[in-house]
Amino acid sequence: MHVHQPAFGVPSPTVPEIRARCEPDARRLWDAAVSLAWWRAAQEEALAAVPYGGPHPEAHAVEPGDLARAIVALHPELLGPTLTGAPLDRAHAIWRQRIAEASDLPLAYSWGRRWATREAAGASVDPGVLLRSLPDHSLWALSALDPRYAEGLMTARETYCALFDQLGARGHVGLAVEPAWLEREPDAVWRERLVHAPGFALIGETCSGRRALIRQLRRLLAQTRGVNVDNWHGGGSPDPRYRARPDAVPASIAPGLVCAWTRVPDDPPLLRYAAEMALDPDAAFQLILASTETAWARLREMAPDLARWPVVPMPPLTNDELLPIWLCQRPYIEDVLGERIDLRRLLPLPPDRLRRLLAAVDPHDLTIPEHGHAVRLREALGELLCERSRATRRQIREHPALAALDAGLSGDGSR
Structure with missing residues (x-):
């Protein structure tokens, strides 16, 4: 088995390289973001002069928040009709008056990894591409400008979902950097499974890579087929052609789609409905389920049609695979958190501790990203979130195989 990570060997672009690819409107936004990054760095340097701690390690770098402020300053209409009124x-x-001339700064590391893996090098950059480059935590910050949130009429999550939907409808949402996956079987085998209805069940225990595999399967599907993973958003009434009658049907259960559930709902009518649609050849709908052996038996009791689903066993990771797969999740984790991860404490950790860490970062793929996932990651990985030390670099050099892996994942030659 081989570990794959889309960020491996892909260099991060520089601020001037991105600017050179920008169309005129996007270049104006990009230059404004660099200018606001200079303003922010100057403020953090001033704060560092008083005894309240030093600047953020990435203070002298262009970060997603700088671009978000530039969009608010120059093109707030890009964010859609709900962000209007006094807060915006x-x-x-405020931000428009702080834009000035500025020299180039480096790109924040985790943001650079997002650019490297989500936007083709050399392709032109328009304002929509800049919007897609914003990570989830930037969208949460922008959604707080919704006047309905300021007036207490909507929760933070509701206003975030409204902004996400508006941007997503125009193709201006870019999800997190893809997590790593283990190549357990050749792509040809998975393509065959994805062609034939009704779907299949991935059966394995925690940390067996079921969720990461579902992410991997996306790249094997034709662009004409949508893949919805754990998407309970939207939807409507059930189709009268099917016997099961759930109260409501998520938008992910629809003809022509591939619906994948890593957390199967405790809703027998909905489960039976999805199974009926998947068994209908005219619907061209597939249902992929990730479950444990025990839970799979219960699901088949709730929806007997699931007995017709092929089962793909997912054996647990071996101890020798734990450290490589954990290291290869680093670009994904750093993109979600916006921080670097120190590898110093990983090298001597026993396998059981590595398993607990891997369980903490098991990639949750939600069509609408879950802000709470970043909070859980931060709590689980608190002891590893810090800048690399000289001791870390020395330990990595003493393990040639890990050193090569580390260099390939970094993309900037500095790690």
């Missing part, structure tokens, strides 16, 4: 107007006036 105040932010617009």
Whole structure:
């Protein structure tokens, strides 16, 4: 088995390289983001002069928040019709007056890895591409400008979902850097499974790579087929052609789609409905389930049609595979958190500790990203979130195989 990570060997672009690819409107936004990064760095240097701690390690780098402020300052209409009114107007006036000429800064590391893996090198950059480059935590910050949130009419998550839907409808949402996956079987085998209805069940225990595998399967599907993973958003009434009658049907259960559940709902009518649609050849719908052996038996009791689903066993990772797969998740984790991860404590960890860490970062693929996932990651990985030390670099050099892996995942030659 081989570990694959889309970020491996892909260099991160520089601020000037991205600017050179920008169309005129995007270049104006990009230059404004660099200018606001200079302003922010100057403020953090001033704060560092008083005894309240030093600047953030990436203070002298262009970060997603700088681009978010530039969009608010120059093109707030890009964010859609719900972000209007007093909160946005105040932010617009403040950030617009702080834009000035500025020299180039480096790109924040985790943001650079997002650019490297989500946007083709050399392709032109328009304002939509800049919007897609914003990570989830930047969208949460922008959604707080919704006046309905300021007035207490909507929760933070509701206003975030409204912004996400508006941007997503125009193709301006870019999900997190893809996590790593283990190549357990050749792509040809998975393509064959994805062609034939009704779907299949991935059966294995925690840390067996079921969720990461579902992410991998996306790249094997034709562009005409949508893949919805754990998407309970939207939807409507059940189709009268099917016997099961759930109260409501998520938008992910629809003809022509591939629906994957890593957390199967405790809703027998909905489960039976999805199975009926998957068994209908005219619907061209597939249902992929990730489950444990015990839970799979219960699911078949709730929806007897699932007995017709092929079962793909997912054996647990071996101890020798734990460290490589954990290291290869680093670009994904750093993109979600916006911080670097120190590898110093990983090398001597026993396998059981590595398993607990891997369980903590098991990639949750939600069509609408879950802000709470970043919070859980931060809590689980708190002891590893820090800048690399000289001791870390020395330990990596003493393990040639890990050193090569580390260099390939870094993309900037500095790690």
